[in-house]
Amino acid sequence: MAFSGMLFPQLQLLGLIILAATAASQPNSNCMQNCGSLNIPYPFGTREGCYLEESFLIICNDTHFNPPMPFLGYGNLQVLNISLDGELRVSTFVARDCYNKSGLNFSNSYSSLTSPNFPISHERNMFTAIGCDTLALIGNIDGKNYTTGCLSLCDNIESVDTGYCSGIGCCQTSIPKGVTDFIVVFLSFDNHSKVLEFNPCDIGFVVEENAYNFSSLDLTNFKNDTVPVVLDWAVGNETCLDAQRNSVSYACKAENSTCYESNNSPGYRCNCSSGFQGNPYLLHGCYDINECENSNPCDKECHNIPGSFYCNCPKGYEGDGLKNGTGCRAKVSQSNLIIITLCISVGLLVLLVGGSWIYWGLKKRKLIKLKEKFFQQNGGLLLQQKLSSHSGSMETARIYSAEELENATNNYDEKRVLGQGGYGTVYRGILPNDKVIAIKKSKIGSQSQVEQFVNEITVLTQIIHRNVVKLLELLTGRMALSFNMPESDRNLAKYFVSAIKDDRLLQILEDNIVNEGNIKLLKEVANIAKRCLNVRGEDRPSMKEVAMELDGLVIMEKHPWGNANVYTEETEYLLSAPTQSFNIDVDTNFSTSTTTGYDSMTNQVLRPLDGGR
Ligand SMILES: *[C@@H]1O[C@H](CO)[C@@H](O)[C@H](O)[C@H]1NC(C)=O
Ligand SMILES: *[C@@H]1O[C@H](CO)[C@@H](O)[C@H](O)[C@H]1NC(C)=O
Ligand SMILES: *[C@@H]1O[C@H](CO)[C@@H](O)[C@H](O)[C@H]1NC(C)=O
Ligand SMILES: *[C@@H]1O[C@H](CO)[C@@H](O)[C@H](O)[C@H]1NC(C)=O
Ligand SMILES: *[C@@H]1O[C@H](CO)[C@@H](O)[C@H](O)[C@H]1NC(C)=O
Numbered sequence: 188m189a190f191s192g193m194l195f196p197q198l199q200l201l202g203l204i205i206l207a208a209t210a211a212s213q214p215n216s217n218c219m220q221n222c223g224s225l226n227i228p229y230p231f232g233t234r235e236g237c238y239l240e241e242s243f244l245i246i247c248n249d250t251h252f253n254p255p256m257p258f259l260g261y262g263n264l265q266v267l268n269i270s271l272d273g274e275l276r277v278s279t280f281v282a283r284d285c286y287n288k289s290g291l292n293f294s295n296s297y298s299s300l301t302s303p304n305f306p307i308s309h310e311r312n313m314f315t316a317i318g319c320d321t322l323a324l325i326g327n328i329d330g331k332n333y334t335t336g337c338l339s340l341c342d343n344i345e346s347v348d349t350g351y352c353s354g355i356g357c358c359q360t361s362i363p364k365g366v367t368d369f370i371v372v373f374l375s376f377d378n379h380s381k382v383l384e385f386n387p388c389d390i391g392f393v394v395e396e397n398a399y400n401f402s403s404l405d406l407t408n409f410k411n412d413t414v415p416v417v418l419d420w421a422v423g424n425e426t427c428l429d430a431q432r433n434s435v436s437y438a439c440k441a442e443n444s445t446c447y448e449s450n451n452s453p454g455y456r457c458n459c460s461s462g463f464q465g466n467p468y469l470l471h472g473c474y475d476i477n478e479c480e481n482s483n484p485c486d487k488e489c490h491n492i493p494g495s496f497y498c499n500c501p502k503g504y505e506g507d508g509l510k511n512g513t514g515c516r517a518k519v520s521q522s523n524l525i526i527i528t529l530c531i532s533v534g535l536l537v538l539l540v541g542g543s544w545i546y547w548g549l550k551k552r553k554l555i556k557l558k559e560k561f562f563q564q565n566g567g568l569l570l571q572q573k574l575s576s577h578s579g580s581m582e583t584a585r586i587y588s589a590e591e592l593e594n595a596t597n598n599y600d601e602k603r604v605l606g607q608g609g610y611g612t613v614y615r616g617i618l619p620n621d622k623v624i625a626i627k628k629s630k631i632g633s634q635s636q637v638e639q640f641v642n643e644i645t646v647l648t649q650i651i652h653r654n655v656v657k658l659l660e661l662l663t664g665r666m667a668l669s670f671n672m673p674e675s676d677r678n679l680a681k682y683f684v685s686a687i688k689d690d691r692l693l694q695i696l697e698d699n700i701v702n703e704g705n706i707k708l709l710k711e712v713a714n715i716a717k718r719c720l721n722v723r724g725e726d727r728p729s730m731k732e733v734a735m736e737l738d739g740l741v742i743m744e745k746h747p748w749g750n751a752n753v754y755t756e757e758t759e760y761l762l763s764a765p766t767q768s769f770n771i772d773v774d775t776n777f778s779t780s781t782t783t784g785y786d787s788m789t790n791q792v793l794r795p796l797d798g799g800r
């Protein structure tokens with residue numbers, strides 16, 4: 188183990204203090220700015236009149252070194268770098284103890300440092316030891332106040348982590364705050380006898396953090412004799428507040444400079460105010476930072492002002508102008524805003540109108556399609572085909588639209604109801620040409636019924652016989668109008684049949700029809716009609732039979748002895764040109780649940796002529 192310290196002659200130290208006290212607080216123009224590669228900023232100086240106080244003396248030794256080498260005047264430490272942030276980088280020796288096979292040390296070096304004015308930075312340095320049989324200790328030179336250290340033991344080089352100081356082969360510990368001197372000593376357990384092959388030496392040093400990275404090769408051969416250490420420097424032993432009371436000795440001479448306390452020793456430091464840079468210890472040392480030239484933080488126009496800057500946006504632009512802010516954006520003028528708003532509004536309106544137009548168009552098309560579908564479903568197409576195939580004799584047959592029928596029945600007014608069949612309701616309708624018609628609004632309709640209906644209608648358009656028509660007119664689809672029948676008894680056919688059964692025929696016929704002479708004829712006709720109302724088709728007479736019987740009645744009334752000619756003429760008439768029109772209700776609007784059909788009456792009375800019943 189070895190202890191070593193370096194002491195300056197007391198007389199020389201005293202002289203420096205006296206000189207510093209009388210020296211001007213600013214360096215003169217002859218001061219050296221450099222020593223070798225080192226830049227020496229004030230408050231440091233190489234001679235009297237150039238430093239702030241004696242602790243800042245840098246001795247530039249140009250007699251024994253070329254290039255000249257700077258040393259800290261108090262401590263004989265080689266200066267590597269001086270920073271105005273309050274850091275001073277110096278070079279210190281590495282401590283080492285090496286052993287040979289006889290277990291004796293054959294070479295060693297000490298590491299010690301004494302820097303009473305500038306404490307060793309506890310934040311920027313680490314005490315580091317390298318070895319595999321090594322207990323390294325660091326403490327005050329006088330052995331008091333503090334001792335710390337670290338232990339590193341290992342058996343072989345393979346177990347050593349390389350690249351960083353992990354505790355195997357290399358160990359580290361921080362140093363306490365405010366330490367102004369240290370010495371490194373080692374303890375070895377086996378004089379390195381067991382690890383001599385790859386680790387003959389104990390190595391220890393205080394080093395600037397991150398300036399040294401451990402490598403396992405350093406166990407065998409650590410090459411460096413010196414390592415950098417960071418010292419914290421500060422002015423005086425006062426706080427900022429105390430120092431500012433004496434403006435003559437106050438070190439922060441520069442305008443736009445600030446004072447801050449040292450955190451590792453008594454004393455204070457100076458800094459240029461924000462927005463300024465330079466040397467705050469010199470009278471005009473802080474100068475403005477031209478932010479516009481340095482970093483140009485502005486998006487467009489940059490204006491530098493003392494200690495700061497501002498950004499401008501060109502005319503027609505707005506925003507804070509900062510690159511890291513909102514920058515400059517093209518301004519939206521009032522008139523532009525109005526135009527944009529207007530455009531958006533108009534656009535929206537057009538969109539709305541167009542949209543709804545298309546919507547309604549599609550809906551209407553759908554409706555038309557639906558109507559067509561229902562028209563087809565309800566036999567409209569079939570009817571049209573049948574009617575057109577008989578176009579020669581169909582000049583008066585017509586298909587009416589739902590709207591026309593609605594108009595004709597005053598929107599299916601209850602007052603217009605003539606009768607109620609099992610399949611629907613019959614209304615009295617008035618066409619625009621004042622023609623009175625009967626309109627049947629069907630309730631249900633199956634596909635088979637539709638076909639039957641279409642056939643009926645087709646035939647109906649052909650069977651135009653004045654007697655049939657007369658009879659139908661007589662029965663109506665007036666009785667209905669003149670009698671106020673109960674709702675349940677609206678079925679005309681039933682009513683008619685029951686009237687005949689009860690011998691009440693004359694009661695249901697209008698007075699002006701009945702007279703003394705035609706009662707018998709009316710009864711005959713009514714009997715024919717009753718037969719036509721039979722439920723079973725086979726029980727009903729064919730149209731031909733009906734026509735023949737009616738003709739027979741007519742002939743009998745006119746000529747009780749008979750006339751064959753009339754019969755022929757009537758039959759022919761029945762089978763040819765029609766003189767009456769039939770109004771066929773083909774309602775295609777499904778939503779109103781009205782489909783075209785036919786009631787039981789027409790079903791039985793109006794049947795195809797050829798064997799139809
Ligand atoms: C320069 O360094 C040498 C060796 O350390 C020393 O002997 C000499 O006195 C120094 N010169 C000055 C001017 O400090
Ligand atoms: C000293 O440190 C400053 C910044 O801290 C750096 O710019 C400069 O290069 C360093 N000089 C030397 C010689 O290390
Ligand atoms: C190592 O050798 C030096 C002399 O070269 C001696 O002063 C020192 O005490 C020795 N150290 C040990 C640990 O033997
Ligand atoms: C070890 O070192 C000591 C002291 O330097 C020396 O006397 C001795 O001969 C050395 N032994 C060997 C084996 O090198
Ligand atoms: C060491 O301790 C003594 C007494 O406790 C104290 O006066 C002195 O300032 C201390 N030195 C350091 C460097 O801390």
Ligand SMILES: *[C@@H]1O[C@H](CO)[C@@H](O)[C@H](O)[C@H]1NC(C)=O
Nearest residue numbers: 289290291292376377378380
């Ligand atoms: C280490 O070396 C010293 C001096 O050379 C000796 O006194 C001591 O016994 C040795 N220790 C071991 C464990 O070899």
Ligand SMILES: *[C@@H]1O[C@H](CO)[C@@H](O)[C@H](O)[C@H]1NC(C)=O
Nearest residue numbers: 350351396397398399400401
């Ligand atoms: C040490 O390692 C760190 C991180 O890997 C790196 O940043 C640093 O420069 C290295 N230092 C040296 C002296 O190699």
Ligand SMILES: *[C@@H]1O[C@H](CO)[C@@H](O)[C@H](O)[C@H]1NC(C)=O
Nearest residue numbers: 398399400410411413414415
């Ligand atoms: C050790 O020495 C080498 C070469 O001189 C140098 O590049 C390196 O930075 C030094 N390492 C330390 C930790 O000082």
Ligand SMILES: *[C@@H]1O[C@H](CO)[C@@H](O)[C@H](O)[C@H]1NC(C)=O
Nearest residue numbers: 204208240422423424425453
């Ligand atoms: C502060 O420093 C001055 C001289 O620079 C000295 O006279 C004084 O005793 C110091 N005060 C303390 C508390 O160290």
Ligand SMILES: *[C@@H]1O[C@H](CO)[C@@H](O)[C@H](O)[C@H]1NC(C)=O
Nearest residue numbers: 442443444460462493494495
């Ligand atoms: C810089 O210092 C001058 C003179 O003391 C002063 O007028 C100015 O306001 C300061 N500027 C800033 C940004 O502190």
Ligand SMILES: *[C@@H]1O[C@H](CO)[C@@H](O)[C@H](O)[C@H]1NC(C)=O
Nearest residue numbers: 272447458459460461462463
């Ligand atoms: C000194 O001022 C500069 C610029 O204003 C700033 O970046 C730096 O952090 C300050 N230093 C300290 C230690 O306050």
Ligand SMILES: *[C@@H]1O[C@H](CO)[C@@H](O)[C@H](O)[C@H]1NC(C)=O
Nearest residue numbers: 478482483484509510511512
């Ligand atoms: C933007 O930049 C300015 C000037 O460089 C700086 O003061 C400010 O903190 C930055 N803001 C953000 C959010 O980065």
